[in-house]
Every structure is written in C-alpha cells, then in structure tokens.
Amino acid sequence: MADIKTKYASAASITISLASLADSAKRQSDVVDNSSNLYLDAQVQLKVKTGGTVSGDKAVYVYAYGTTDSSGLGYSGGASGSDSAFSGTLANTKLMGVISTPASGTAYESDIMSVAAGFGGLLPGKWGIIVENKSGSALDGTESNHVKKYVGITAQSS
Numbered sequence: 001m002a003d004i005k006t007k008y009a010s011a012a013s014i015t016i017s018l019a020s021l022a023d024s025a026k027r028q029s030d031v032v033d034n035s036s037n038l039y040l041d042a043q044v045q046l047k048v049k050t051g052g053t054v055s056g057d058k059a060v061y062v063y064a065y066g067t068t069d070s071s072g073l074g075y076s077g078g079a080s081g082s083d084s085a086f087s088g089t090l091a092n093t094k095l096m097g098v099i100s101t102p103a104s105g106t107a108y109e110s111d112i113m114s115v116a117a118g119f120g121g122l123l124p125g126k127w128g129i130i131v132e133n134k135s136g137s138a139l140d141g142t143e144s145n146h147v148k149k150y151v152g153i154t155a156q157s158s
Helices: none
Strands: 004-008 026-028 041-049 059-067 094-100 107-109 126-134 147-157
Touching (some): 041 059
C-alpha cells in the first residue's frame, strides 16, 4: 500500500507592491490562478520593512481573498484581482496573519500562513492577498526590501 505524502512546489512570487505603503492603507495582490496547478493549499510568507517611527498597532495585517471562479461571483471583499489599492470590505475577507512591527527601519518576516485554512480547508480556484499597514508610518520605500512568496502544496503517493 502506498503512503500519501505532502509535496511542496518551488516558491513563487506574489505580485503586490508594498514600497511606501502608507499607514492605514490597504493593497491587494494580483490574483493567483490555481486552475492549472490544482494545489490543495498555498503557504504564504512575507517580509516587510518598516519606514519611519512606528506607533499605534505596530503591525501589518495579511488577509486572503478568493473566488470559486465558476459561480459568476466576484472576489470576496470586493477585491479586483489586480495589484492595486484596496477599498473593499476587509470584514468579507479572511485574516491570515499579523506581522508585528515594533521598531522603525527594521525588516520583519511573517509566520507561515495557510490560504486554505482561511477558506475552511479548501484553496479557492483563484485567490490573492491584501496587506493592511497599521505600523504607524509608511513602509520602506524600496520594493526589494519587501518579499512576498507562496509555496503550493499537493499530495503524492510513494
């Protein structure tokens, strides 16, 4: 009898521009289309670098949005599926994680966040992330100081 084991794909970038993201601003990523890869889950990890003096929440919040892609409905929360400012409703998206940002001018890596966990254990046909900056100041202005990646997960038999 074969064992079923987890298989990890190579890391892929998530397209979302975080350079100079203002305090209290929200930005959404380009959609990730899962219709070809058919991943069971996607593990997301970010690195963000703070800019000026941190205050308030001293945190960056990461949400997921998605769609079934066959229902004729749009993306959850009113996301557009493109790398742009987000003006939709966060309450209709899924909070995946919080990146604590207690110091200015410092890079912080998030914990690993499961996209499928936010959607009841099943990865949507199309999904993306929304980043809300609540660090107290704009994020660092150099895009390369922010890293946004995911790893797709499938199962294999051995």
